[in-house]
Amino acid sequence: MASALDFRVTHVDGPARRGELMTAHGAVQTPAFMPVGTQGAVKAMTMRQLEDLGVEIVLANTYHLYLRPGDSRIARLGGLHRFMGWNRPILTDSGGYQVFSLAARRRVSDDGVWFRSHLDGSLHLLTPEKAVDIQAQLGSDIAMVLDECIAHPASDDEARVAMERTVRWARRGRERFQRVMESQRAPDGLLVSTPGQAQFGIVQGSIYPELREISARETVGVGFDAYAVGGLSVGEPIPLMYDIVERTAALLPANRPRYLMGTGTPGDLVECVARGIDLFDCVLPTRNARNGQLFTRQGRLNIKNAEFAEDGRPPDETCSCYTCRHFSRAYLRHLFHVGEMAGATLNTLHNLHFYLDTMRRIRDGIVFGSFETLRLEYQQTFPAEASQHG
């Protein structure tokens, strides 16, 4: 089966790559950042606001949508794009990460993961095949294979067992995916919402280079449309994370996009592009916005602080976003303090603008030879600090 995913690298600067990814719902300029739309909506945003920001691709969480409103329901309503009113690309995760981090109880075996819903305690089984089926019904442009996510720290043995299981699941997931996509309509009445869906494999192996190497080799051997680096930004030291990213990216095919899952801070984006990553997602810009933390060219700004009570300046005087063009720190602080939803919206608009602007500057930097300068700027403005997976 030919890859559903067209990917062209147009410029390189060391391991950093500038490219274009073509999906069933259009192009994504890479390196790209994907805002997280957990439950079929990016928190505090409308789709129009995302479009106006220039968002090209969003991530949606399979675990949440499987539980509510259900992938079959979404499929009957015409698929996730139509359901969300979003006609640009969507990537869905496999559901695995949330099962391992959010579900009430879980039991892993080679079959899959039994878990109880964090909402109503109902019992579910997620298998590599089921993860494919759910995402086929959702109809994302990019589906992720089911992997086993382990906590940090994990022993070499724990990490090896999970990595080896992830490889076995990758084979089963890929097989199921090919059968579903070739048949268009699987025997059990599965609805395939987006025929041109692509599937990414995931490299695991925790912080152990030798496990990462085996995982990369075996996963690439399965033959996915592209590959992700999973199991990072889970509490490990930042320099170690960067080191694993660098080693793992180097093991992945140069002609396929590389996706670093659940990362990161603005500094992480720049540093991991420098190590060969093309795609990112993270809840940091949206979650921190709702908590009153804004990312600016001067660093992080906590809008709650008393010092901003009569500060008539915008959050970032160099920023051209809607929030910075129209509103003061004093107003945003007021909205936060009185609990007005508009505060969450305006802060989120700003942070997503900052993240997308960072990606634009990264892409331009790679094309015009100024990427190293940008990297130094971000190292000074955003010294290494842990981001939050989600």
Next chain:
Amino acid sequence: MASALDFRVTHVDGPARRGELMTAHGAVQTPAFMPVGTQGAVKAMTMRQLEDLGVEIVLANTYHLYLRPGDSRIARLGGLHRFMGWNRPILTDSGGYQVFSLAARRRVSDDGVWFRSHLDGSLHLLTPEKAVDIQAQLGSDIAMVLDECIAHPASDDEARVAMERTVRWARRGRERFQRVMESQRAPDGLLVSTPGQAQFGIVQGSIYPELREISARETVGVGFDAYAVGGLSVGEPIPLMYDIVERTAALLPANRPRYLMGTGTPGDLVECVARGIDLFDCVLPTRNARNGQLFTRQGRLNIKNAEFAEDGRPPDETCSCYTCRHFSRAYLRHLFHVGEMAGATLNTLHNLHFYLDTMRRIRDGIVFGSFETLRLEYQQTFPAEASQHG
């Protein structure tokens, strides 16, 4: 002093009037509906969304803004328009209604109202003069005089005492307003944020026609820029409310706009325009949106209902709003159920669009002779039902 407020009636249809109100921050086509921006933001909306909806004027609550962030702070930041990032007209209430409905404890005398903040229990005195000063510092385009708001039902005697006090307060409030506006900067260092501010008087008198008559005569005698009908939509029967509106409007100068405070349902808008009202405000479209109730041409629709779980139709198939053009009932129901803020935003966009569209249809109806037809339509679609003041 000449009126700060230019008002032209261009068409009439019985007591119904089509006109234009010119304020310090631009024109308002009347009859008009003012969305409520309690704390300096219309809940779940950005200013750009309000602009895109065609909102021409918003109401802000003096009580809330006086307590947080404070009128002096807003004045130092350049006034409420600049603070909110809203360059179109703003009307502020006097703070009285919230003091009487929301403050923890209160004691009324001829001086004013002592009350305790519902936030921190701090003690405050609101007088007719103070209400003027606060609104001068906020810098709204239209300020309301302080009135005494009483509950329904009230005896004739209770209503008379409150009405007479309201008249005495009106004289003091008007005097203070003229002194502040003429001096531009009152002796005690008050900042006048909008020099061209206008001031409306308020007719009280509960459900008693004879008290309304005295109140209207005395309040008009004071000589405000325009007049409001207060003390309605507080629980009285709808037909009685309409009757009081009709009688009171007829007592007010024809060449000045008439504002019915805190009303109402879509049906109320049409019925009260038919009785001579030009301006409305109400929390109903925004509050009900957040509770999942949508106003449509077919009546009220509760998006929470299970029947909409797989309903791919928009809330109102005849509606041209952003929400109805892009999203299904199924999606809106999902957003409501999972608690996504986007649900509140999309529902609010729709309801405000419906209210503004109702006002557009009313204005066109008056101009083109189809107002009675519209009135019959609304009587059928929205049978009399109590709205909520707030």
